[in-house]
Amino acid sequence: MKSQVAYFNDLFSAGSKSTRTGSLKPANPFWVMVRKEVADQVHSWRFIILAGLVLLTFVGSMYVSLSNISKAVADARDPDRLFLYLKLLTITDGTLPPFHVFIGFLGPLLGISMGFDAINSEQSNGTLIRLMAQPVYRDTVINAKFVASLIVISTLFLSLGLLMIGGGLIITGVKIEPSEFIRILCFVALSIIYVAFWLNLSILLSVKFRQTATSALTAIAIWLFFTVFYQILLNIIIKALLPDPGLLSQDQLQSYNGIILTFLRFVPSQLYTDATSTLLMPSVRSLGPLTMEQMAGAIPSPLSVRESLLVVWPQVSGLIAATVSCFALSYYWFMRREIRT
Template sequence: MVQKEFGDHLRSWRFTILIGIITLACIGSIYAAVTAIQAGVKSQQTDTTFLFLQMFTASDGTLPTFVTFVSFLGPLIGIALGFDAVNTERNKGTLSRLMSQPLYRDDFILAKFTASLMLIGVVLFSLGLLVMGLGLFVIGYPPTPEEVLRVLCFVIVAVVYVGFWLNLSILFSIRFRQAATSALSGIALWIFFSVFFSMIVDLIDKATTPSDTSSLDTQLGHIHWMLLLNRISPSYLFSEATSTLLMPGVRSLGPLTTEQVVGAIASPLPLSQSILLSWPQLVGMIAETMICFGISYVLFMRQEIRSRS
């Protein structure tokens, strides 16, 4: 079943169109990054310590960075692959035929998820290698082993991030019988977390900000609560995890007091420390994915499947 689902996705026009759009957007971000790096090197304003990683994070201002494109357009791949995973089978009458075979229900839902996640992994790894290859060809600067490992860790985090949206869309495909309804539900949540959620948190922040005369503990507590609210969004978790992996100079994802800053050595973190710093964000995205999959599994196991006459 996994092989069949994987092949069906590869041969679909929907997947081809999405990949074409995302590939063009990524090539544009590579051009903007190369332009920014070349301008910074000529003016001696660009740090060349991790120059190759800047292919993913730098931009000249005309287009967003590669990480931004993956964060914004990556969920579209997950939604497109999962919004009709179950309801289309049910509407066509093929679901009852599949369930009449010696096939467990959990194998069916696992095959749908596994095939789509494998395809997402192939796409994101291919895009990551495309950026690395074009960067090596254009700037002529080979990556260090640590930079290659950081890029691979970034791609793994991106697969988990897109996998969450895949699981969410599969959940909607089980809950709603119409494919259009499940697609609109997934796109609505994607827009909400990508655009409106940060606005809502900013409004809450402005309404609950303590006064300047408040104690340090009160102000730090407020900042931690706002961080906790922001981290409900998978997009925010993804941005925090990727910033630590692709920007070794990032040493903390929360507020630091003066006592914590004094005496700190201004140097990039090693890869192991960057992974430890981004580990809670990765675990949070995995937990959200598992929650969506668990709800999908329970709903599908409890649904009644009837053959259509």
């Protein structure tokens, strides 16, 4: 209770200072709320548990990768064998999936846990109406909650990326190439965008529903649908509507596979998997079926960072568009929402 009183006092003093002119630099209510939200997120048990799971899977994946790195580098058939630090994020012996596969599974849970009660818990506890009584703008509340959660997520993934690079330098003694460092940073940024989508979706549901249990269950149901049931329903619909692929010609088979890939890319996890596979495996040249004419004259060599980014830009722009759309809708609903006890 004392921390809540101090928080409202800070907000009131920040709003009061912003209306006066003086020698003191006025405090910004937005950053007061961001600091409070960051502290709440970091000290909450649900974040500690999920961050611990992410860290545990990271350590397990790195252990498996380091145990098999010598075999991967010695394999002359692997075009990516020279990218040592990228191999740390991709190789596996079958006991544990690579780290980016774990992020594709645990990332949505992390985002949902940080945003499903962002607004409705404040209203059910009676603190939202007290917050609106302070000299702050309404949009400051939802902006601060999103920015605070994004800061926590960014710090977590950036720390893991730097930890992987530092551990690789200490254990292997091999210096990291600039292209590998850029690819790892792009992977970290893509992971942040992916988790931010689920964070914004959970905030949207928190604005829409007044009960925290309803918003949490709805977010988990959406995640389960895209993770488990979407591909099952898609296979049933394809078998019912499209002809048998064994009876198709080469051109028709390419169109058939293109249709399947198009519908699979409505799934955020598929966009994330496609983009991370291309960024962490420079030998991947395309994310769709290629004809013999397109493959003619292609040199089997790794792509540059710029070329890999051009390949994955549709997936990245799709995730960004979905993230911005969810935040814009939650912003619109919250600004028009009636706040009362």
